[in-house]
Amino acid sequence: MPAGTGSKTLRISSVGLRGVVGGGLTAAHVIDFASAFGTLIEPGRPLCLGRDPRASGVMMREGVIAALMACGHEVIDLGIASSPIIQHTIRRMGAAGGISITASHNTAEWNALKFFGGRGSYLSTAESNELLDIYHLRKFDYHDWTAVGHLREHAGAVDEYLEELARVFEFDLLRQFRVVVDCCNGTSAPILRRLNERYGFQFILINGRMEGVHFAHDPVISAETIDLQLAPLMLPLKADIGFQFDVDSDRVGIATETGRPVSEEMILPLIADWLLPRGSGDRVITNLSSTRLIEDVAARHNGRVVRVPVGRQAAIDALSNYRKEQIAVAGEGTGAVMMPQFEFVYDGIASMFAILSLLRERGRRLSEILDSYPKYIMRKGEAALTSTGIPDLMAALQAQFSDGRIDMTDGLRVDWVDRWFHVRVSQTEPIVRIICEQKDTDPSSLYEELLETVRRQ
C-alpha cells in the first residue's frame, strides 16, 4: 500500500490540487490538472511557472510543462521562485497566467498546484469551478505538431521583484534594522540574500538552505513554531525583529526584539496600522474569524473593516467588488496579507517591509507598538462534525446568545462590546471550528460554553 493511503492524502477542489506525492498525488493528477488549466486559458500569451524547493517539484514541473506545451502554450520557467514572484512576473511580462508548484506551509511530503490568471491574480470562484469542470470532463485542448508550445527560462525575476519593492518601500531607511529570518528552507532565502547583497540589508538567515526533503521544522507559521526556532535567537543576536516565512513566502510570522513570539493574528493589524494613513483606500478586508483588533486599528485611522467568509476565495471575490483605490489592505489571521501596491498578491516579503516601515515610522520597538494596542485574548478549537446537526446547532447557539449582534454570513458570528465568537463548519475537514476572543481577559468560560453546546448536537 502506498504511503499515506487511508488517510487524507489527496484533495481536489476549486482551490486546486493538493496531496501527498506518491501517496495520493500522482504524476497523472498533475498532468491532467495542468492540462485542464492549459485548456481553460486561451493560448496566445505565455504562462509563467515556478516551484518551491520540494524534491517532488522537479517531477511536477516536468508534468506541468508537458501539459501546458501540449495545450499550445509558451511556458516561461522561473525555476525555484516564491509564489508572489511568480504572480508579479505574470503581470510584468503580460503573461496570461501561471502556476506555482508549492504546498506552501504543509510538510515536505505534500505538494500542490496553485493557479493564477492574468496580472497574477488568484482565480475567481467561477474560474476555479470551470477549471475543476474541465478536469473532471478530461477533454483537453491538445494541439497538433504545428502548434505545440515552447519552453523558455527567465532568470531575472528576483531582481525585477526587488526593484518593484524598492519603489514602494524606502529601503534606505529600512536597512538599519537588524533582522533575523527563519526561511523554513524555502523560497525566501535567495530573495533575502539578494537584498543583503544588492541593497545592503542585514538579514540574518536561519534554516536558509533550500531543502527538498528535510525541512528543519514544519513550515507552518504559528506562535508555537516561532517560539521554538526564531524567538530564542532574538536577544542573543540583538535583533530588532524576527520574521518567519512559509516555504513559498506568501505569508509571514514575527518575533519581538525581546524574544516573544507574536500571534499570526497580529500581522494584519500591524500592516493596516501602517497602510491606512497612507493609502487612498479606507477599507480593510478580512474574514469573520480574525481578531477584533483590526476594527480598533481601523477606527484610529477612520478606516472601515469589511468582514467576509473564511477562505481565500471569499477574500479574492470580495476584492473584485471594490475599486482598487477603495481598499487599504486585505488579509487573514494566518499572516497572509495582500496590498493594493502589490496588486493584491499575498506576499510575505512585502508584509515584512510594511512592518519594518511601521517600526521606522513610529521610531519604537516592536514590543512597544504591540503593547500600545488593546489586548485581546483568542481561543481557537474544533469539534468533530455530525453534519445533520448543523442547522439545529446554529439555531441553538443563536437562541443561547441572542443578546449579541448576529452575523450569519458564514456559520454564526456573534459580537458583543468586548468579545465575540465565530462557529463554522470547516470547508476542508469534517469538523466544526470554534473561535472566540475577549478583550483583556481569558475567554475560556465562553469557549467552554460554546463547546458544550456544539457537543450536545
Next chain:
Amino acid sequence: MPRAHLLKIGVSGIRGVVGEFLTPALAAAFGQAFGTYVGGGTVVIGRDTRSTGPMLQHAVQCGLLAAGCEVVDVGVLPTPTIQMYSGATRARGGIAITASHNPPEYNALKLFNQQGLFFNNYERAELIDLWHQSAFEHAPNRAIRTVRQEFAAPKQLHMERVLRHVDVAAIRARRFRVALDAVNGAGSLMTPEFLTERLGCELTAISVDPTKPFPREAEPKPESLTEIAALVRDSGCEIGFALDPDGDRLAVIDETGTVLDNDDVLALAVEAALERLPGDVVVNLTTSSAVDDIAARFGRKVWRTPVGEANVVERIQAVKAAIGGEGSSGGIIFPAVHLCRDSYSGIAMFLGRMAATGLKISELAARLPHYHRRIGKSAYQHGQLSALMQTLEDEFPDAQQDRTDGLKLNWPGRWIHVRSSNTEPVLRYAAESKDMGELDAMWSRVKELLDRSGR
C-alpha cells in the same frame, strides 16, 4: 488512414499522432511504467528534432521521476548515440523520443535496456503488461531524484568509438569533398562535426538546422533525395550522405548523383567490415543475396533473421557476428561500435574504403555482385497472408521454403519473400534475381497470385 494506426501501443513501444492520440498523459504513464520496469536508477533520455519532442520529453521525464528514477537528459541526438551512451554509462535504461522515418505529425518512444539495446520482445511484453495494469511505482518526496543534463559527452563517446575502427589518418589525408543532407534531424549538428573536425572532409551541407521542420520526406529513399543528389553532382563532391530524422539510417549518393540502393549500401558495409574483422554476417530475410556472395569470398557464414532490428541484433549477439543489418531499411549494425543501426559507422566505413582503395564510391558499388530487385506492398487484409503463402507454395514446389517470417522461396540465384509488416497494416513482398527476365516473370506471377488471393 485507419484510425487504429494513429496510435499504436505494442511490440515497437508506443507511436502515434501527437496531440489527439499521443497525449502527455499517455507519455508520462509510459515513462512511469518504464521507470517502474527498470526498477528506478538512472535513465538516459534524448530526442530527435520533431516539434513535439520537447513536450513529450517533459512528459516522459515526469513519469520517470515519479517512478523514482534519476533522469539524464542528453538533448537532441541521433538514436544510436543515445543508445551507446545509455549502455556505456550503465544506466538502467534509455529512451529516444523519435518516430524515426515517420512523418512529422507522428512521434514515438524507442526503449533501450541496460546494455543500450532495443527492448526485446519479452522485455516489451512485460513493460506493456505493467503499463496495462497501471502497476506503477509512486515515489514519495524523499525518493524523487532530479534531471541532469549531459549534452556533450554522448556524441564524443559515439564519434570516438566509430573512429577506432577506421584509418582516420588515411581518411583525413584525402580531404574528401562530402555532401550531407541531415533532414534538419538529430544528426544536424553532430554529423558536420564528425565529417569536418574528425574526418577532415570538406563539407557541403543542406538541412542541418535542428530548429526547422523536415524539408523532405523523412525516409531517406531515392525519390526524396533529389536535392542532395543534384548537390553532390553539381558541386563536385566525391560522395553524399543523407540521414533520417533520428540519424540511424543512412543513404549514400555516389559522385554522379545516383542514390545507391540500400542493399548495395549494406553490402559495401559488409565488405568493409569483413576486410578488417573476423566473424559472420547477420541480415534479415529480405536483404539481398549480394551479402552471401561477399561473405563467401571471405569464407564467412550469413545468418538470416525475421525482419526487424531487434531480431538482427539478437542474432548478431548470439553468433558474435562481425556485422549485420537490414538491406531494405538502410540500416548498418556494426557491433564493434554498438549493437544498433548506426549511420556514423557507415559513413566512416565508406570513407575508409575509398581512402584504402583509391576508388570512387561508384566504382566500389559497381564491383558488388549484381542482382535485380523488386519490392512492393499492398493493403493488409486479415487472413490474406496465409492463403497467399499456401498458393505460393503450390505454385512453386521446386523452391526451398523458409517460413521464419512470412514465406521466402529460394532458388539458386533468385528468391521471393512475402510477409506482413510489423509497423503498418500492409503486406510486403520482395524478389531478387541475377537475371532480369527471370525476375520479371517471377514478379508478375506473384502479383497475379496476390490479386487473386486478395479477391
